[in-house]
Amino acid sequence: MSPSVSETGRRFAVVGNPDNRRVALFADAVRAAGLPAPRVAAWLDVLRDGGADFGAEEIVRVDSPGEDEEVDRLLRGEGEPTRVEGSARWYTGLTGALAGLRGGLRLDDPDDLAVLFDKRRCHAVLDAAGVPVPASPTSGPAAPPVRGWDDVRALMREHRMPRLFVKPAHGSSASGVLAVESGGGGRIRATTSVERTADGSLHNSLAVRRYEREADIAAIVDALAPDGLHLERWLPKASQDGRAADLRVVVVAGRATHAVVRTSRTPLTNLHLGGRRGDLDAVRRSVEAAGTRWSDVLGVCERAAACFPRTLCVGVDLLPAVGWGRAAVGEVNAFGDLLPRLTGLPGSGAEGLDTYATQVAAALHRHPPAPGPDAHRDLLTPL
Numbered sequence: 297m298s299p300s301v302s303e304t305g306r307r308f309a310v311v312g313n314p315d316n317r318r319v320a321l322f323a324d325a326v327r328a329a330g331l332p333a334p335r336v337a338a339w340l341d342v343l344r345d346g347g348a349d350f351g352a353e354e355i356v357r358v359d360s361p362g363e364d365e366e367v368d369r370l371l372r373g374e375g376e377p378t379r380v381e382g383s384a385r386w387y388t389g390l391t392g393a394l395a396g397l398r399g400g401l402r403l404d405d406p407d408d409l410a411v412l413f414d415k416r417r418c419h420a421v422l423d424a425a426g427v428p429v430p431a432s433p434t435s436g437p438a439a440p441p442v443r444g445w446d447d448v449r450a451l452m453r454e455h456r457m458p459r460l461f462v463k464p465a466h467g468s469s470a471s472g473v474l475a476v477e478s479g480g481g482g483r484i485r486a487t488t489s490v491e492r493t494a495d496g497s498l499h500n501s502l503a504v505r506r507y508e509r510e511a512d513i514a515a516i517v518d519a520l521a522p523d524g525l526h527l528e529r530w531l532p533k534a535s536q537d538g539r540a541a542d543l544r545v546v547v548v549a550g551r552a553t554h555a556v557v558r559t560s561r562t563p564l565t566n567l568h569l570g571g572r573r574g575d576l577d578a579v580r581r582s583v584e585a586a587g588t589r590w591s592d593v594l595g596v597c598e599r600a601a602a603c604f605p606r607t608l609c610v611g612v613d614l615l616p617a618v619g620w621g622r623a624a625v626g627e628v629n630a631f632g633d634l635l636p637r638l639t640g641l642p643g644s645g646a647e648g649l650d651t652y653a654t655q656v657a658a659a660l661h662r663h664p665p666a667p668g669p670d671a672h673r674d675l676l677t678p679l
Contacts (some may be wrong), residue, residue, distance in 0.1 A: 305353050306665050308334035308656070309400060311342060312359035313367060318634055319359060325652035329660070343370045343389070347396020355659050356400035358409070360631040361390065362468075380464070380472045380490055380498040384523040387413055387466035401663045403655070404630065405606030412604065412630040415465050415526040427600045428624040430528040430615070431455070442525040445514035452478065457529050461563075462486075462517060465524035468629070471500050472520050475530060475563035476513065486513045487563050504562045504569055530563070531624060534582070534616040536574045540565060542626065543579070543614040545594065546633050546651050547601035549658040552594035552612075553646040554638050579620070586621035593623055594641075600625045608662065609633055609655050 308326050312319040314336050323333045337348040339361045350356050361367050365377045371389040372382035390413065394406040411417045420436035422429050433451045434442060442448060448462060458479070464472040475487040485508050491501040492512065498519055507513050517525070533540045539559035546554040557574030558565035565571040580590045597612040604610060611632015616623045633651040640646025646654040 306660065306663060307332060307354055308357065308659070309337060309350055309354040310334045310357045310359055311337045311348065311397065312339060312357075313361065313364040314338050316359070316363055317636075318631070321634075321636065321650075322357065322359065322652045322655075325650070325656045328653060329656050339364065339367045339393075340370070342393050342396065343367065347393070347398060349398045350400025352399065352401075354400040355663050356397070356402050356404075357655075357659075358394070358397070358402075358404040362631075376497075376499065378499040378501075380467075380500055381519060381523060383464045383466040383472070402606075403608040403659055403662075405604070408604040408607040409630050412607075412610070412628055413466055413468075414524075415463055415467075415627070416524070418628055419526065419528070421603050422600055422625055422628070425599065425603050427603070428596065428622070430461075430531050430624055430626065431457075432526065432528045433457075434526045442521055442527065444521045445517040447521075448476075448517055448525075448527065451527060452476075455529075457527070459530035461528045461530055462520075463526045463528065464520055465526045468631075470564050470566045470569060472498070473564065474513070474516065477530070482510070484508070484510050484513060486516070488516070489564065489569055490516055492516055502569060504564055528626075531615055532618050534618055534620045535559075536578060536582075539572070539574070541574055541579070541616065543616065544632060544635070545597040545612045545614055546609065546635065546654075547597055547612060548609045548646070548651070548654050549662065550598060550601060550605075551644060551646075552597050553640045553644040553649075553654050554633075554635055554651050555594075555641060556635055556638060579616070582620040583616075586619055588621050596623055596625060600628050604628070608658060609651070 310319055326334050342348050368377050371386045373385055391410050411421055416434050419429055419432050433455050459477045462474040462476055470489055478484045485506055487506050489501050489504055491499045535541055536559050539561055541557055541559045542565050544556050545552050557576050557579050558571045559574040560571040583590050583593055597614055600612050601610050611629040613627040614623050615626045635651055640649050
C-alpha cells in the first residue's frame with residue numbers, strides 16, 4: 297500500500313485547463329502513484345486573478361494553456377481561435393502569468409519557459425552550449441529583427457540560404473511556420489499549414505498547402521513579422537519508406553525516456569498535420585548502420601535539455617541528417633510530452649511507464665516526501 301498524502305507531506309497541483317486531456321492524463325498518473333488527484337489551478341482563473349498561490353507541500357506542474365477558446369482570447373486577444381497572428385501578445389500574457397505563480401515546488405522554471413517560448417533565444421542558448429542546431433541569422437537578442445518579406449529575402453541572399461524555415465518566434469505546433477525554397481528564374485514556393493483567406497487574415501489549418509506566388513508568401517510573412525520571426529536553414533532530413541523523418545524525444549530529469557518517429561511527405565512532420573508515426577526500431581538500426589551509437593543520438597537531446605536544468609521535462613525535436621549519421625535539434629518544447637500510451641525506451645528507467653507516470657516518479661525523486669519510516673518507498677521509481 298502506498299503512503300497517504302499526510303504521511304508523505306507531498307501532493308501535486310497543476311496549472312492547466314481542467315477539461316483538457318493533458319490534465320486528465322497527468323491526474324491518472326498521480327492517482328496511479330497512490331496519491332490524491334492533483335489540485336487544478338485553471339488557466340482561466342490564473343489569468344483573470346493575476347496568478348495563483350500554492351502550498352509549500354505542493355509539487356506544481358505547469359501545463360499547456362492551449363485548446364481553450366476563452367484562455368486563448370485572454371492571452372492572444374479577440375478573434376477567431378484558429379488565427380495565427382497575436383503570438384507576441386500570447387507570449388507576453390503567458391510569461392506574465394507565470395510570474396504570478398507563487399509558492400510550491402515548481403517542476404517548470406519561469407525563466408526557462410520564457411526562453412523555450414522564444415525560438416530566437418532558445419536557438420542561441422543551444423548554440424552557445426555546443427548543441428548542434430540549424431544555422432540561423434536571427435539567433436539571439438542581438439540579431440537583426442525581421443520586419444517583413446524584404447528582410448527575409450535579404451537574409452536568404454546574405455547567408456546563402458535558398459531553402460529555409462520561417463517561424464514565428466513564439467509559435468508552437470507548426471503554427472505559422474513556412475518551409476520556403478527558392479530556385480532559378482525567381483521561382484519560389486512555401487509549404488505551410490497557414491490558410492490565407494480572401495480578406496487577408498491568416499488561420500491555422502489541418503491541411504498543408506503550397507503557395508507559389510511570391511506576393512502570397514510575402515503577404516503571409518509581412519502579416520506575421522510584427523510578432524517576431526526566426527529563420528533557420530532547411531537541413532535535408534533522413535527518410536523512412538520514402539517519407540521525411542524526424543523524432544520527438546521526451547527528456548525527463550536529464551534522461552531521454554520516450555521517443556517517437558514522425559514521417560511525412562511534406563516538410564512538416566507534425567502528427568496533427570497528417571504526419572505518421574514511423575518505426576523507431578528501424579531508425580535505431582539505420583543510425584547504427586551509419587556508424588553512430590544510438591546513445592549518442594539520444595545524448596544530443598539530453599544535452600539540449602540540460603540547457604534548461606530547472607525544468608523537469610522537455611520534448612526535443614531531433615532532425616536526423618540524410619544517411620542517419622548526424623542529427624541536429626530543431627526545437628525544444630516545454631509542453632512536448634503528449635504521447636499517449638507510449639512507454640519508455642529500453643534502458644531509460646521508464647520502461648512500462650508513459651510520459652506522465654515517468655514525470656510523477658521523477659518529481660517525487662526530486663522532491664522527496666518528508667522524512668519518516670519508509671515514507672517514499674512505494675512512491676518512487678528513480679530514473
